[in-house]
Amino acid sequence: MSLFGLMWANLFRKRTRTVLTLLSVTVAFLLFMLLQAVSAAFDGGGVNVVGVDRLISSPKYSIVDSLPISQKQQLLAVEGVSAVTQQQWFGGVYQDPKNFFPKYPVEPREFFAMYPEFRISPEQLDAFVRTRTGAVAEQTLAEQYGWRIGDIIPIQADIWPKESGERLWEFELVGTFVNADQRSPLLVFQYEYFTEAVESYGKDQVGWWTVRLDDPERAQEIAASIDVLFENSLNPTRTATEDEFARQFAKQLGDIGFIATIIIAAVFFTIVLLTGNTMSQALRERIPELAVLKTLGFTDATVSLLVLGEAILLCLVGGLIGIGLAFGVRAAIAPALEGFIGAFDFTGATVATAIALSLGIGLIIGLIPALTARRLTIVDALRER
Amino acid sequence: MSQLVSCRDVTKSYIRAKEQVDVLTGINLDIEEGDFLALMGPSGSGKTTLLNLIGGLDQPSSGSIEVGGVGLQDMSERALAKWRSENVGFIFQFYNLLPVLNAQRNVELPLLLTRLSRAQRQKNAQIALEIVGLEDRAKHKPGELSGGQQQRVAIARALVADPKLLVCDEPTGDLDRETADEILNLLEVLNRDHGKTIIMVTHDPKAAAHAQTTWQMDKGKLVAEVPA
Numbered sequence: 121m122s123l124f125g126l127m128w129a130n131l132f133r134k135r136t137r138t139v140l141t142l143l144s145v146t147v148a149f150l151l152f153m154l155l156q157a158v159s160a161a162f163d164g165g166g167v168n169v170v171g172v173d174r175l176i177s178s179p180k181y182s183i184v185d186s187l188p189i190s191q192k193q194q195l196l197a198v199e200g201v202s203a204v205t206q207q208q209w210f211g212g213v214y215q216d217p218k219n220f221f222p223k224y225p226v227e228p229r230e231f232f233a234m235y236p237e238f239r240i241s242p243e244q245l246d247a248f249v250r251t252r253t254g255a256v257a258e259q260t261l262a263e264q265y266g267w268r269i270g271d272i273i274p275i276q277a278d279i280w281p282k283e284s285g286e287r288l289w290e291f292e293l294v295g296t297f298v299n300a301d302q303r304s305p306l307l308v309f310q311y312e313y314f315t316e317a318v319e320s321y322g323k324d325q326v327g328w329w330t331v332r333l334d335d336p337e338r339a340q341e342i343a344a345s346i347d348v349l350f351e352n353s354l355n356p357t358r359t360a361t362e363d364e365f366a367r368q369f370a371k372q373l374g375d376i377g378f379i380a381t382i383i384i385a386a387v388f389f390t391i392v393l394l395t396g397n398t399m400s401q402a403l404r405e406r407i408p409e410l411a412v413l414k415t416l417g418f419t420d421a422t423v424s425l426l427v428l429g430e431a432i433l434l435c436l437v438g439g440l441i442g443i444g445l446a447f448g449v450r451a452a453i454a455p456a457l458e459g460f461i462g463a464f465d466f467t468g469a470t471v472a473t474a475i476a477l478s479l480g481i482g483l484i485i486g487l488i489p490a491l492t493a494r495r496l497t498i499v500d501a502l503r504e505r
Numbered sequence: 506m507s508q509l510v511s512c513r514d515v516t517k518s519y520i521r522a523k524e525q526v527d528v529l530t531g532i533n534l535d536i537e538e539g540d541f542l543a544l545m546g547p548s549g550s551g552k553t554t555l556l557n558l559i560g561g562l563d564q565p566s567s568g569s570i571e572v573g574g575v576g577l578q579d580m581s582e583r584a585l586a587k588w589r590s591e592n593v594g595f596i597f598q599f600y601n602l603l604p605v606l607n608a609q610r611n612v613e614l615p616l617l618l619t620r621l622s623r624a625q626r627q628k629n630a631q632i633a634l635e636i637v638g639l640e641d642r643a644k645h646k647p648g649e650l651s652g653g654q655q656q657r658v659a660i661a662r663a664l665v666a667d668p669k670l671l672v673c674d675e676p677t678g679d680l681d682r683e684t685a686d687e688i689l690n691l692l693e694v695l696n697r698d699h700g701k702t703i704i705m706v707t708h709d710p711k712a713a714a715h716a717q718t719t720w721q722m723d724k725g726k727l728v729a730e731v732p733a
Contacts (some may be wrong), residue, residue, distance in 0.1 A: 121610045121626075123617055129605040412601045415562060416615045416662075417590020419583050500561045502597070 123422075127429045129365060133402065134143040141398045145481075148391045149442025149474055154449060155380040156470045159283025173336040174234070176327040176365035177346050180356040183209070186325035187355050189315070195329055200342045202334050205230035206311060206326035212275040212289065214265070221261055221305040223275060224327075225314035228256075234330050237300050248310075255291035255309035259298045264305070267293050273307070282317050289317075328365070329357075348441045388481065396485040399431050410493050411501030424494035431480060431486025439478025443471060509669065509702050510536035510559055515568035517554050517725075528554045530725045532568070536718075538669065541696040541703045543713035545731070546722035552706040553674055555722070559704060560672040561589045573669060590618045594663025594701075598675035600655040602647040602662075608634065610641040612661045619666070633661035636699075637691060653684035660691060664701075671695065673705040677712050689715040 121129075132138050141411045177195065179185035188206075195204045210223040228248045232240055240248075240256060248254045257267060267273065270293065315323050333342055343359040350357045398432045403410075413423050446466065454464040515532040518525050529551045536542055544552045556578040557563040558570055561577050570577045575594060580588060602611045612630040621629070634640045637657040647655050656676060663671055673692065677685035693715050695701045705716060713719045 121606070121613050121617070122623070125610075126606070126614075126617070129603075129610075133605045408601065409603055412597075412603070413614070414586065414591065415560075415595050415601075417586050417618050419586045421583075422618075499557055502562075502601075 123426065124429075127426055127433060130406070130426070131430050131433060133406070137398060137402075138434070141434060142441070143394055144394060145391060145435055145438025145478070146396055146445065148387045149439045149478065150445050150449065151387055151442075152384050152474055152477070153443055153446030153466060153470065155384055156473070157446075157450065157464050157466055159377045159380040160467065160470070161464050172339050172361050173333050174362060175331045175333065175339065175343055175359050176209070176328055176362055177331055177357045177359040178365060180347075180358040183327075185355070186322075186327060187329065187357065189390040191326075191329065191350065191355065191357075195331060195346065198342065198345055198349065200334050200338050200345075201331055203230065203332040205234045205330050206328070207231075207330065208311070208314065208322075208327040209279070210275070210277070210314070211279045212277045214273065214275055219265070219268075221307060223307045223309070225311040226308045227311050228308075231308060232297070232437035235333060238297045238304075239300060240295055240297035244297075247294040251292060251294050252310060252313045253290065253292055254294040255307055256295040257293060258304050258306045259296045259307075261305040261307065262293070262296045269293055269295065280314070280318050280322050281404070284320050285319075300373055330362075363493040365482045388477070392481055392484055393479070395434065396488070399427075399434075399485050399489050401425060402430075403492060407496060407501045410496055411498045414475060414496065414498045415502070420494045420496075424490040425494075427493040428483070428486040431489065432482030435482035435485070436475075439474055456459050486497070507538050508535055509538040509540070509573060510534070510704075511571040512555075512559070513569045515555075515558060515565045515570060517551070517558065518537065519550070519568045528725050529558075529565075532725075532727060534720070534727060537705065538702055539700055540718055541693070541716045543716035543719040544704065544706045544710065544722055545710070545713050545719060546728075548708075550722040551725040552722050556672050556674055556704060556706050560593050560595060560670075561585050564597075566647055569653070587618075589668060589674070592668050592670060594660075594666070594668045596656070596659050596663050596669045596671060596673040596733055598628075598678040600647070600652075600659045600679075602655055604647050606660045607644050607646050608639060608650065608661075611647070611658055612665050614662060615666045629665055630661070633665040634658070636664060636695075637661045651684075652680050653687060656680065656684075656688050657691065660688070660695075664695070664699075669700075669702055671701050671703045675706055675708070677707070677709065682711075685709075685712065701721045704729060 135218070177187075189206065192204055192206065195201055205227055205284055207226055210225060212223055213219070214221070228245060232238055232245055238258075244256065248256050255273060259460065273291045273293055275289045275291065277289055281287045282289070291307075315325075331342075333339055346359045347357050354405040410423055410427070413426075418426075450466065452462065512532050512534040515529055516527065517529040518527045521525070532555060534555075544555065546552050554563070558565050558577075561580075565578055570580070575588065577588070579584065583705070598633065603614070606614070609627070609630050612632050612700070613626050616626040616629060619626075630720050631640060631643065634643055637660050639654060639657050639661065642650060642654060642658075647658070650658065671692075679687050680688060689712055692703055692705070703716075705712070707713050713731075720727050721729045721731055
């Protein structure tokens with residue numbers, strides 16, 4: 121046995137209590153790691169547009185703004201731009217608010233030409249073009265809801281009611297498409313139908329432009345040209361890569377970094393209280409035992425270090441398990457998240473911060489019990505037996 | 506025999522509810538090396554307080570205590586802790602074993618403060634357990650042992666660092682008569698065959714009968730040396 125062995129044995133004096141405390145610390149650090157990764161994914165990326173052949177041009181200030189359809193010709197006139205197509209965030213509810221998937225009005229041929237990774241048969245694309253109220257769905261989305269060609273898909277509008285005031289939009293499913301790269305649950309329908317039928321404030325408005333470039337090496341320059349073009353108009357733009365656009369889009373739902381920080385702070389505050397209470401309780405139960413150690417010749421400093429070490433060990437072990445679990449969770453969910461928020465990964469700094477936090481929290485919760493243990497007088501403490 | 510313990514004009518006072526309580530007043534006591542001394546007296550007479558002072562668990566309010574020629578009254582907490590670990594073995598009424606450690610590890614505890622190797626510590630703990638006749642219970646935790654066995658483990662722990670002095674506070678107070686006799690016989694063996702000086706606080710005249718010398722205490726004073 122060693123002093124470490126003594127510390128370890130004392131830690132498991134009440135096995136159930138220690139395991140439960142360990143679990144709470146583990147979950148706290150699992151949350152910390154995942155939220156840090158989410159936060160980093162939203163904060164990361166920057167606006168580096170070099171080397172991509174598609175850009176997104178969106179309203180400069182907010183996703184709730186729109187851009188006029190008249191910008192399309194101006195965009196096509198920008199040197200280096202070979203194609204432009206529009207999309208709009210439709211929102212709406214299919215049967216139940218929890219059935220969330222994006223729905224965009226699009227110009228059919230332009231859309232599928234712009235996104236060759238979305239594969240649709242020529243016959244179904246023709247049907248989509250011909251059918252004014254037609255819609256096509258990504259294959260897995262259609263499978264998810266059991267849609268078949270010819271089905272009517274009712275969408276209850278929340279942002280875009282019809283000019284008549286009616287909120288129900290009905291689309292006929294005329295085809296499905298697959299994404300060669302990844303699952304992309306998406307329903308698209310005709311922009312022409314949308315802009316004709318929608319309430320006046322939505323007519324001839326688009327949510328964002330997708331712009332194809334002749335030369336990816338000029339992406340930076342062309343993005344800047346587009347934004348300069350509309351800088352002094354009523355509808356200034358912000359042009360970026362699709363990944364950056366997705367991140368900015370999600371970011372406008374809320375300050376993810378701030379939310380993550382608040383959650384982490386609340387979790388750790390709770391952990392400090394819970395674990396601190398557990399450690400204090402454990403100390404109170406062991407006062408005569410600590411007095412025995414002092415009787416045997418352990419100094420005040422050694423006894424207080426043993427108590428402090430237990431608290432740090434508890435937090436460190438819980439933290440390391442949490443970090444390990446986070447890597448497992450990351451492996452499982454990263455592929456699904458990366459299409460939405462970019463790289464979902466842990467940096468060395470995140471791991472180091474987690475370890476430092478576990479040591480710090482251990483120090484905080486162990487400090488008062490350690491000082492109490494240090495101040496114990498043998499004679500008084502033995503009397504508590 | 507040479508003198509091991511010398512108490513001169515020892516007093517001990519506590520402040521309780523803003524009142525000074527004099528627990529020991531003018532204690533003068535000499536104990537020779539190899540002695541087995543019993544301290545008897547009614548509750549509150551100061552027996553345990555005197556034992557704690559001689560064992561270096563507490564400091565006197567005034568006077569001097571020398572054990573093995575070393576004055577304890579002015580030692581720092583750290584020096585006193587080191588001195589206890591090398592010179593005194595403690596045996597308590599309620600054994601005071603650590604419930605999370607098995608018998609072997611409980612006995613090994615005082616050796617964690619030495620420079621002995623792990624193997625040597627384990628060997629010494631085994632020898633101590635053999636002396637008290639509990640080598641076959643080495644892997645048992647205190648909860649798995651009877652009261653008498655736990656007290657034997659506590660005695661092994663007190664012995665393992667080979668101190669000259671054993672201080673025992675009511676070592677049989679929590680045991681039945683038969684087990685108490687076994688423990689007292691073991692203490693006699695340690696005194697007689699291993700040369701340990703033993704100071705034992707007890708209420709029990711039968712326990713005190715195992716000692717060579719018995720002192721009676723009352724109201725913080727040594728009042729009489731009871732003939733053996």
